[in-house]
Amino acid sequence: MPPPVFRFAPSPNGHLHLGHAYSALLNFDSARQRGGAFLLRIEDIDATRCRPEYEAAIYEDLRWLGITWEEPVRRQSEHFGAYRDAIDKLAAQGLIYPSFESRAEIARLVEAREKVAPWPRDPDGAPLYPGTAKTLSPTERERLMAAGAPFAFRLDMEAAIARAGSLAWIEQGAGPDGEAGEVAARPEAWGDVILARKETPTSYHLSVVIDDALQGVSEVVRGEDLFWSTSVHRLLQQLLGIAQPIYRHHPLIRDEAGQKLSKSTQATGLRELRAAGVPPTKIRQLVGLP
Numbered sequence: 001m002p003p004p005v006f007r008f009a010p011s012p013n014g015h016l017h018l019g020h021a022y023s024a025l026l027n028f029d030s031a032r033q034r035g036g037a038f039l040l041r042i043e044d045i046d047a048t049r050c051r052p053e054y055e056a057a058i059y060e061d062l063r064w065l066g067i068t069w070e071e072p073v074r075r076q077s078e079h080f081g082a083y084r085d086a087i088d089k090l091a092a093q094g095l096i097y098p099s100f101e102s103r104a105e106i107a108r109l110v111e112a113r114e115k116v117a118p119w120p121r122d123p124d125g126a127p128l129y130p131g132t133a134k135t136l137s138p139t140e141r142e143r144l145m146a147a148g149a150p151f152a153f154r155l156d157m158e159a160a161i162a163r164a165g166s167l168a169w170i171e172q173g174a175g176p177d178g179e180a181g182e183v184a185a186r187p188e189a190w191g192d193v194i195l196a197r198k199e200t201p202t203s204y205h206l207s208v209v210i211d212d213a214l215q216g217v218s219e220v221v222r223g224e225d226l227f228w229s230t231s232v233h234r235l236l237q238q239l240l241g242i243a244q245p246i247y248r249h250h251p252l253i254r255d256e257a258g259q260k261l262s263k264s265t266q267a268t269g270l271r272e273l274r275a276a277g278v279p280p281t282k283i284r285q286l287v288g289l290p
């Protein structure tokens with residue numbers, strides 16, 4: 001067996017908190033214990049929310065925690081070409097279509113449908129895309145594109161599943177005795193997900209799958225909030241013919257009220273804790289790591 005490859009993949013859209021420290025340390029420790037590699041990846045595809053100062057702070061905070069990583073760091077914003085190639089591959093299979101509605105228009109469409117019957121929601125609680133643009137004629141699509149209308153490329157989920165068949169991923173801890181076990185993927189729960197936008201030629205789902213494969217990541221250890229996203233990731237791996245890693249979705253660090261941590265809280269931000277004189281060893285203790 002080749003040595004395992006782990007990664008931590010934050011988005012530089014805010015400062016790191018205890019939840020990030022837990023995830024990063026878990027990956028780093030696992031790589032060390034198993035003689036594997038630890039990679040850091042900067043997920044900065046969203047130019048409107050990501051900032052260089054947050055990226056610099058990520059490096060600083062991780063170093064302070066005693067974490068080291070392999071160079072060079074992969075920054076997603078430098079690899080839009082790789083994601084575009086994947087979109088082309090999916091388009092060649094007839095699995096992608098452009099949709100032109102704004103968020104507000106989609107909300108109105110869903111609202112109208114909800115008056116008639118409950119409308120399905122994805123695992124994150126967002127209403128599924130109603131599929132309205134799927135039936136546009138090729139001429140109409142071309143006309144809208146040529147007119148410079150904003151668009152999003154969506155995966156035709158029904159066609160994608162028909163092509164890929166039923167899928168499962170390997171999850172550490174999902175076996176009957178806590179060992180690795182199979183989880184049945186349910187990509188249909190997400191509907192026709194967005195894979196790229198006019199202004200950002202990729203999406204979280206697409207770039208994470210491409211990068212994990214390109215970087216040879218063998219074990220994805222990340223928060224349980226991303227558990228069901230893995231259904232979409234597994235589907236994309238199958239459609240693109242790329243390797244699937246093993247997954248482990250860890251519990252999230254929560255605040256006293258049981259809420260998920262946000263990027264900007266005084267009590268749990270790594271910068272704030274450091275400024276208050278908390279040492280890195282104490283951070284380990286706070287997140288329950290030895």
Ligand code: GLU
Pocket residue numbers: 009010011043208221222223226
């Ligand atoms: N960039 C994602 C985040 O900050 C994590 C992606 C992943 O681990 O798959 O939430």
